[in-house]
Amino acid sequence: MEELLEILRDMHPDVDFETEEHLIDNGILDSLDIVSLISEISENFDVTITAKDILPENFNSAQALYELVRRLEDEG
Amino acid sequence: MLFTSYAFLGFAAGLLLLYYLLPRRCQQPLLLGASCLFYLAAGPKYILYILFTALTVWFTGVRMGRNTQKAAAYLKEHKEELGKEEKKAYREGQKRVRRRWLAGCLVLNIGVLAVVKYTNFFLANLNGLLTAAGRTGQLSFFALALPMGISFYTFQAVGYLVDVYRGTVEAEEGPFRFLLFVSFFPQLIQGPISRFGDLSQTLYAPHAFDGRQVSFGLQRMLWGYFKKLVVADRLLAAVMTIVGDVGAYQGAYAVVGMLFYTVQLYADFTGGIDVTIGLAQALGITVKENFERPYFSKSLKEYWRRWHISMCSWFRDYLFYPLSTSKAMQRFTKFTRKNLGDKVGRRLPVYVSSFVVWFSTGLWHGASWNFIVWGLLNYAVLMASEELEPLYAKFHARFSVEGRLWYRLLQVGRTFALVCVLNIFDCYATLGETVQAIGSVFTVHNWGVLWDGSLLKLGLAGLDYGILTGGCFLMLGVSLIQRSGSVRERIGRRPYWVRFILWYGLFLAVLLMGAYGVGYDASQFIYNRF
Numbered sequence: 001m002e003e004l005l006e007i008l009r010d011m012h013p014d015v016d017f018e019t020e021e022h023l024i025d026n027g028i029l030d031s032l033d034i035v036s037l038i039s040e041i042s043e044n045f046d047v048t049i050t051a052k053d054i055l056p057e058n059f060n061s062a063q064a065l066y067e068l069v070r071r072l073e074d075e076g
Numbered sequence: 077m078l079f080t081s082y083a084f085l086g087f088a089a090g091l092l093l094l095y096y097l098l099p100r101r102c103q104q105p106l107l108l109g110a111s112c113l114f115y116l117a118a119g120p121k122y123i124l125y126i127l128f129t130a131l132t133v134w135f136t137g138v139r140m141g142r143n144t145q146k147a148a149a150y151l152k153e154h155k156e157e158l159g160k161e162e163k164k165a166y167r168e169g170q171k172r173v174r175r176r177w178l179a180g181c182l183v184l185n186i187g188v189l190a191v192v193k194y195t196n197f198f199l200a201n202l203n204g205l206l207t208a209a210g211r212t213g214q215l216s217f218f219a220l221a222l223p224m225g226i227s228f229y230t231f232q233a234v235g236y237l238v239d240v241y242r243g244t245v246e247a248e249e250g251p252f253r254f255l256l257f258v259s260f261f262p263q264l265i266q267g268p269i270s271r272f273g274d275l276s277q278t279l280y281a282p283h284a285f286d287g288r289q290v291s292f293g294l295q296r297m298l299w300g301y302f303k304k305l306v307v308a309d310r311l312l313a314a315v316m317t318i319v320g321d322v323g324a325y326q327g328a329y330a331v332v333g334m335l336f337y338t339v340q341l342y343a344d345f346t347g348g349i350d351v352t353i354g355l356a357q358a359l360g361i362t363v364k365e366n367f368e369r370p371y372f373s374k375s376l377k378e379y380w381r382r383w384h385i386s387m388c389s390w391f392r393d394y395l396f397y398p399l400s401t402s403k404a405m406q407r408f409t410k411f412t413r414k415n416l417g418d419k420v421g422r423r424l425p426v427y428v429s430s431f432v433v434w435f436s437t438g439l440w441h442g443a444s445w446n447f448i449v450w451g452l453l454n455y456a457v458l459m460a461s462e463e464l465e466p467l468y469a470k471f472h473a474r475f476s477v478e479g480r481l482w483y484r485l486l487q488v489g490r491t492f493a494l495v496c497v498l499n500i501f502d503c504y505a506t507l508g509e510t511v512q513a514i515g516s517v518f519t520v521h522n523w524g525v526l527w528d529g530s531l532l533k534l535g536l537a538g539l540d541y542g543i544l545t546g547g548c549f550l551m552l553g554v555s556l557i558q559r560s561g562s563v564r565e566r567i568g569r570r571p572y573w574v575r576f577i578l579w580y581g582l583f584l585a586v587l588l589m590g591a592y593g594v595g596y597d598a599s600q601f602i603y604n605r606f
Binding site: 027030031032034035036038039040042043048049050051052054055075 | 243392393409423
C-alpha cells in the first residue's frame with residue numbers, strides 16, 4: 001500500500017490520498033493520470049491493468065486501487 | 077424529420093398520447109415503430125444501414141454473451157479439478173474466441189461507416205496526390221449519401237459490443253429490444269451516444285403516466301426550442317454571411333464570426349440535446365446529460381470534460397484506454413523509459429495515444445481536413461497545457477490568485493476565446509480560408525466596423541441584436557442558477573401564476589421571436605451532419 005501511495009503522491013503531491021475517496025468523481029485523476037498510473041503500477045507490481053478494469057470504483061481511492069492490484073495479483 | 081418541423085411536433089404529440097393511452101405492454105413496440113417511422117422519413121433505403129448494424133451487433137453480442145456464460149459454467153463445474161494455470165489458460169482461450177467475434181463485428185460496422193463517410197474524402201486526397209505527381213487522370217467519386225445519424229448509432233452499438241466483451245453489461249437477447257436501443261429516435265440524429273447499461277434501465281421498463289415528468293420533459297423541450305430557434309437560427313444568417321466570403325469579411329468580421337459561431341453552436345447543440353432529453357423524459361426514459369455548462373470551464377481540458385460528454389467519454393473508454401493499456405503500448409512504454417528516462421518515457425505513450433484519439437475525434441466530426449486540423453489543434457493545446465502544468469503550479473504558489481473571482485473569470489474568458497478560435501475550423505469551406513480568416517485578425521485593422529453600423533448588414537437588424545443579447549443573458553442566467561440545482565424544480569416550487577408567466581412567456585418568445593416567418597425553413601441542427 002505504501003508503494004502505491006508513493007506513486008500517487010509523486011503524481012499529485014497536493015492530494016491526501018489516504019483520505020480522499022473521490023479521485024475520479026472529483027476530477028483529481030484525469031485520463032492521462034490514470035494511464036500514467038497504470039504504467040507505474042505495471043513497473044512496480046506484477047500485474048496488468050487493462051481497459052476493462054478502468055472503472056471509477058477501482059480508481060476513486062488509493063484503497064480501491066490497492067484492492068484492484070491485489071485482486072489482479074491473485075488472478076495471476 | 078427535423079426536430080424543428082411541425083411534422084415532428086405532431087409526431088411527438090401523437091406518440092405521447094398513444095404511449096400513455098395504450099396498455100403499457102404496447103409502449104416498447106410503439107417506441108420501436110415510432111423510431112423506424114422517424115428513420116424511414118429520412119429515406120427508406122437508409123433504414124437498411126441501421127438494420128445491418130443492429131442485427132450484426134445484436135448477433136455478435138449474443139454469441140459473446142453465451143460464450144461468457146459457458147466459460148463461467150465450465151469453470152464452476154471444474155472448480156476443484158483445474159489448477160490456477162489451467163483456469164487461466166481456459167479463460168484466455170475463451171477470451172480469444174470472444175475477441176475474434178468482436179474484431180469481426182467491429183471491422184464490419186466501422187467499415188460501413190468508413191466507406192460511406194470517408195471514401196470520397198480519401199479519393200479527393202488521392203486525386204490531389206496524383207495531380208501533385210503530375211498525373212492527369214483523376215479518380216471519380218462515388219454517389220454515397222450519408223445515412224442519418226450513422227456516426228452516432230454506430231458508436232452507440234460499438235460501445236455496447238465492447239461492454240459485452242468486457243463483461244460490464246450482459247448481452248441483450250431480444251433482437252427487437254436491441255434494435256430499439258440502437259434506433260431510439262430522440263437521440264438518433266445527434267446523440268447523446270448512450271451506454272447500454274444506462275439507457276436500458278428505463279428504455280425497456282413500462283411507464284405509468286407521471287404528470288410531473290411529462291411536464292418537466294415538455295418544459296425542457298421548450299427551452300431547447302428557445303435556444304435553437306431564437307438564438308442559434310438567428311445567428312445563422314450572420315455566420316453564413318461572414319464565412320461565405322472570406323475575402324470580404326476579414327479582421328474584426330472574422331472575430332465576430334468566431335464569437336457568433338461559438339454561441340450558435342452552443343445554442344444549437346445544447347438546444348437539440350434539450351429536446352432529446354426532454355422528449356425522453358416525457359416518455360419516462362432517462363437519457364444522460366451531454367453538457368455541464370461547458371463555457372464556464374477554466375481550461376480546455378475542463379471544457380472537454382463538460383462539452384459533448386458522451387462522445388468524449390466514448391473516445392476515452394473505447395479508444396484511449398484500450399490503446400494506452402495495450403500490450404504494444406506497454407512495450408513502447410518500456411522502450412521509451414529505458415531509452416529516454418522515466419519522466420519522458422512515462423508521458424510519451426500517453427501523448428501518442430492522445431494523438432490518435434484527437435485525430436479520430438476530428439475525423440469523426442467530418443471527412444475534411446478542417447476537422448482533422450481542428451482535432452489536432454485541440455490536441456496540441458491540451459498537451460502544451462499538460463507540459464506547462466509545473467509552470468502554472470509555480471505561478472500559483474508564487475502569486476495567490478487561484479480561486480479569486482477575477483482570476484477565475486480571466487481563466488473562463490481565456491478558455492472561451494480559445495474555444496472560439498478552435499471552433500471556427502468547423503465553419504469555413506477550406507482549411508486555407510480558415511487560416512486566411514484567422515490571419516486577417518492580425519493583419520486587417522478594421523475594428524471600426526464594430527460600431528459604425530456595418531454589423532447591421534450581416535443579415536441581422538437592430539431588433540435581432542436586441543433579441544440575441546436577451547437570449548444570451550437568459551442562457552447565462554439559467555446556467556448560473558443551474559450550478560445550484562435544477563431550474564425547473566426551482567420554478568416548480570413557485571406559485572402557479574409565476575410558473576404560468578414564465579413558461580407561457582417562454583412559449584410566446586419561441587413563437588414570436590423564433591427565427592422564422594413566411595417561407596422560412598428552420599435549419600438543420602449543426603450536429604446532424606456529423
